[in-house]
Amino acid sequence: MASTLCSSFISSALIILLVHLSSSSNNLAAKHTYSASHHHRHHNRSPFPNPKLQKAYIALQAWKRVIYSDPRNFTSNWVGPEVCNYTGVFCAPPPYDKKIIVVAGIDLNGADIAGFLPDELGLLSDLALIHLNSNRFCGILPQTLSNLSLLFELDLSNNRFVGPFPYVVLSLPSLQFLDLRYNEFEGPLPPQLFTKSLDAIFVNNNRFSNVIPSNFVGSSASVVVFANNNFGGCLSPNISNFANTLEELLLTNTSLSGCLPPEVGYLYKLKVLDVSNNNFVGPIPYSIAGLAHLEQLNLAHNMMSGIVPMGVCILPKLENFTFSYNFFCEEEGICQNLTSHGIVFDDRRNCLPEKPNQRSQKECQAALEHPVDCFHYHCGGGSSGGVLGSSTAIPSAMMPAAAPLLSPSMAPGYV
Ligand SMILES: *[C@@H]1O[C@H](CO)[C@@H](O)[C@H](O)[C@H]1NC(C)=O
Numbered sequence: 001m002a003s004t005l006c007s008s009f010i011s012s013a014l015i016i017l018l019v020h021l022s023s024s025s026n027n028l029a030a031k032h033t034y035s036a037s038h039h040h041r042h043h044n045r046s047p048f049p050n051p052k053l054q055k056a057y058i059a060l061q062a063w064k065r066v067i068y069s070d071p072r073n074f075t076s077n078w079v080g081p082e083v084c085n086y087t088g089v090f091c092a093p094p095p096y097d098k099k100i101i102v103v104a105g106i107d108l109n110g111a112d113i114a115g116f117l118p119d120e121l122g123l124l125s126d127l128a129l130i131h132l133n134s135n136r137f138c139g140i141l142p143q144t145l146s147n148l149s150l151l152f153e154l155d156l157s158n159n160r161f162v163g164p165f166p167y168v169v170l171s172l173p174s175l176q177f178l179d180l181r182y183n184e185f186e187g188p189l190p191p192q193l194f195t196k197s198l199d200a201i202f203v204n205n206n207r208f209s210n211v212i213p214s215n216f217v218g219s220s221a222s223v224v225v226f227a228n229n230n231f232g233g234c235l236s237p238n239i240s241n242f243a244n245t246l247e248e249l250l251l252t253n254t255s256l257s258g259c260l261p262p263e264v265g266y267l268y269k270l271k272v273l274d275v276s277n278n279n280f281v282g283p284i285p286y287s288i289a290g291l292a293h294l295e296q297l298n299l300a301h302n303m304m305s306g307i308v309p310m311g312v313c314i315l316p317k318l319e320n321f322t323f324s325y326n327f328f329c330e331e332e333g334i335c336q337n338l339t340s341h342g343i344v345f346d347d348r349r350n351c352l353p354e355k356p357n358q359r360s361q362k363e364c365q366a367a368l369e370h371p372v373d374c375f376h377y378h379c380g381g382g383s384s385g386g387v388l389g390s391s392t393a394i395p396s397a398m399m400p401a402a403a404p405l406l407s408p409s410m411a412p413g414y415v
């Protein structure tokens, strides 16, 4: 499955990088310990092999001072000048000078630490990756992070960060992978988020609201997970601005309404499309039949109606087609028996006369009497359309809060 592949790709790449960083750090740290103690014995010189590591020491000590709980003792060995030996700190030569080592990575995934990020983190100007998944860091991101010009992976997932979208991340020139999921960020997403050349954007499970801006020309992201936020509004035709790169679009539980625009079918690289648990109405756009790479299609828990078109059911890569809890009234051709085509499906709670576990005749009658005309449908309450327009859609009640994750790429963290 695409999302599994994608996240396992990211995690194995990380493991390789970290193993590389940690082995080079051990070798170099060993040499540097020697030279440091050597210097110390004979001359009263700085215990730091280079000024970068001295700055790192200042930064890490400042960080340790604003850590109020560290139940797994990640930072208890953060003492003394040997910063490359600190748990969770990885050193390597920076790209601009292969003869020195600097702090290149911080990995405190799963440390359950409570604390803040201090301004001094700006001194760690050679960081390539920061992984803080599953901690209790709170507050906002320091503006000094803009100093991290080499940072390409920033994972702040599953913490307690608050406030508006952290604009400082937009000033990081090397950033490729941005993971803000499972925090308490709120307010709108800025347009610049989609014009930056990011490969993966995870903003799911926050409190983002309002519109996603539509005034961007194209995005280079291959994975965008918007799920479990309260955006509201409609899916604008401008979603096609993602066409050249987007492989996974997860919009579950984002309070979207209106019809699915035919432009969804322009996202020709899509492997995963999940619009479940929203208030979408109207038919399945026939253009979805053009998504030749589509593996997972989830339309469940909406108010969609009409025919389930054969063109979708014969998509060559389709593995799982979930369209339960809608008002579909007919399955065309082989859509009636997807099992015989090796496709996992769920068609429960629709209005399919021949199938078991359908809605009552009364419910179905009511839906049939009010067919949706997508051409004339106006997105409730909104004038300024975003990629997700604006509206007054009611958040859909769905799974219990502790429901299992819908997709591996929505999971908080990957180690
Ligand atoms: C740092 O790590 C190196 C290599 O693992 C080790 O030889 C050295 O004793 C360590 N230094 C300290 C202060 O723990």
Ligand SMILES: *[C@@H]1O[C@H](CO)[C@@H](O)[C@H](O)[C@H]1NC(C)=O
Pocket (backbone or CB within 6 Å): 071, 072, 073
């Ligand atoms: C952390 O250190 C404290 C004090 O040294 C100790 O009591 C506790 O068991 C340690 N916790 C873990 C998870 O190692």
Ligand SMILES: *[C@@H]1O[C@H](CO)[C@@H](O)[C@H](O)[C@H]1NC(C)=O
Pocket (backbone or CB within 6 Å): 055, 119, 120, 121, 122, 123, 124, 125, 144, 147
């Ligand atoms: C940014 O990094 C440079 C180089 O390490 C350092 O001298 C400077 O103090 C840093 N600025 C901030 C705001 O941390």
Ligand SMILES: *[C@@H]1O[C@H](CO)[C@@H](O)[C@H](O)[C@H]1NC(C)=O
Pocket (backbone or CB within 6 Å): 214, 215, 216, 217, 236, 237, 238, 385, 386, 387
């Ligand atoms: C779609 O994006 C273009 C710029 O690419 C913008 O001019 C237009 O207003 C947007 N349309 C909507 C409905 O937001």
Ligand SMILES: *[C@@H]1O[C@H](CO)[C@@H](O)[C@H](O)[C@H]1NC(C)=O
Pocket (backbone or CB within 6 Å): 206, 228, 229, 230, 231, 253, 254, 395, 398, 399, 400, 401, 403
């Ligand atoms: C759906 O999104 C809302 C935020 O808009 C969130 O409060 C709720 O927990 C989400 N539901 C699930 C099952 O994640």
Ligand SMILES: *[C@@H]1O[C@H](CO)[C@@H](O)[C@H](O)[C@H]1NC(C)=O
Pocket (backbone or CB within 6 Å): 298, 320, 321, 322, 344, 406
């Ligand atoms: C098919 O997709 C649905 C919705 O995403 C999911 O709940 C279900 O577990 C999937 N089934 C299989 C066999 O992958």
Ligand SMILES: *[C@@H]1O[C@H](CO)[C@@H](O)[C@H](O)[C@H]1NC(C)=O
Pocket (backbone or CB within 6 Å): 337, 339, 340
């Ligand atoms: C679906 O197809 C399979 C194999 O082709 C067949 O065994 C099964 O009876 C069919 N089911 C229905 C409901 O037609």
